[in-house]
Amino acid sequence: MTISIEAALAGVQTAIAAYAHALDAGRTEAIADLFTEDGVAEITGQGTFEGRGAIRKAFGAFAPQAPQLHLVGNTILTSPPGDEVTASSNLVFLARGDEGWAVQFVGSYEDTLVRVDGVWKFRKRVTSFK
Numbered sequence: 001m002t003i004s005i006e007a008a009l010a011g012v013q014t015a016i017a018a019y020a021h022a023l024d025a026g027r028t029e030a031i032a033d034l035f036t037e038d039g040v041a042e043i044t045g046q047g048t049f050e051g052r053g054a055i056r057k058a059f060g061a062f063a064p065q066a067p068q069l070h071l072v073g074n075t076i077l078t079s080p081p082g083d084e085v086t087a088s089s090n091l092v093f094l095a096r097g098d099e100g101w102a103v104q105f106v107g108s109y110e111d112t113l114v115r116v117d118g119v120w121k122f123r124k125r126v127t128s129f130k
Helices: 005-025 028-033 052-061
Strands: 035-043 047-050 068-077 084-097 100-116 119-129
Touching: 005 028, 005 068, 005 084, 005 100, 005 119, 028 035, 028 052, 035 052, 047 052, 084 119
Parallel strands: 035 119
Antiparallel strands: 035 047, 068 084, 084 100, 100 119
């Protein structure tokens, strides 16, 4: 099925935003549901988690202990749109402590997403830190 660049980018950005919101709220089930059944989450320095069960378990261990924000931007599609697309985004992670909000790290996401019943799901998400 043919999809426009604009429609693909909008769908991809929706999946990316849903991931950030779920991650910051500690909603591990919602995070896992954003991946395909055989999806892979690779996080530099943390490991590679294959399948929704492993993703759910890993992100349960990463649940926030204090207010946090993942700010994601500058997302571009790095492959032509179709039923699968690759995308690259920048990431800034902030945490709130006694002194207020502070940047903890910056990084990037390299994503492969597929459309499943009209909804974009992560097939693979690689998180790198700079």
